[in-house]
Structure formats: structure tokens, C-alpha cells
Amino acid sequence: MCIKRQDQNAALTNLHKKPDGTVNKSTEYAVIFIALLFIFFECLPVFVKLMSGRDAYCLLCPSAS
Structure with a gap:
């Protein structure tokens, strides 16, 4: 069974929504936290x-500096 890339992205985008259409805040906060964590780790070598x-x-x- 092959799932299209568009369907996978839609599933990840709608991860924080419940089946009745309301927003699950804890999942939304977890997704934001993980995104910020990745950004932090990407920028860490530059900051150091x-x-x-x-x-x-x-x-x-x-002469290199």
C-alpha cells in the first residue's frame, strides 16, 4: 500500500486536531516544542x-580571523 506524500503531510498538519474538529492544545504545544528544539540544535554550533x-x-x- 503506497501512501502519497501529500496525504502524509496532511496527516502531520492535522495531528493536533481531534476528530470532532476541536484543537488538542497539548499535541499542538508538543509539535511547536519539537520544532523549536530542532531549530535550537541547528543554531547551537553557530552560537558556540x-x-x-x-x-x-x-x-x-x-590572517584567518
Whole structure:
């Protein structure tokens, strides 16, 4: 049985809705939390690099900084 990509995306989009049409807030908050967690982990290396001082590479190659 092959499920179309559009059907999968619709199912993920409607995950926070109950069958009667009301919104399940706890599921909606969980989806938002997971999305923010992924964004945080994607940005973390950049923040660490910006917060760190000069490292050994900067001392060896002063023209690189």
C-alpha cells in the first residue's frame, strides 16, 4: 500500500486536531516544542563559535580571523 506524500503531510498538519474538529492544545504545544528544539540544535554550533574566544587555529593563522 503506497501512501502519497501529500496525504502524509496532511496527516502531520492535522495531528493536533481531534476528530470532532476541536484543537488538542497539548499535541499542538508538543509539535511547536519539537520544532523549536530542532531549530535550537541547528543554531547551537553557530552560537558556540560566536561565544568562544580565540582558539588554537586563530593563534596559528592570524590572517584567518
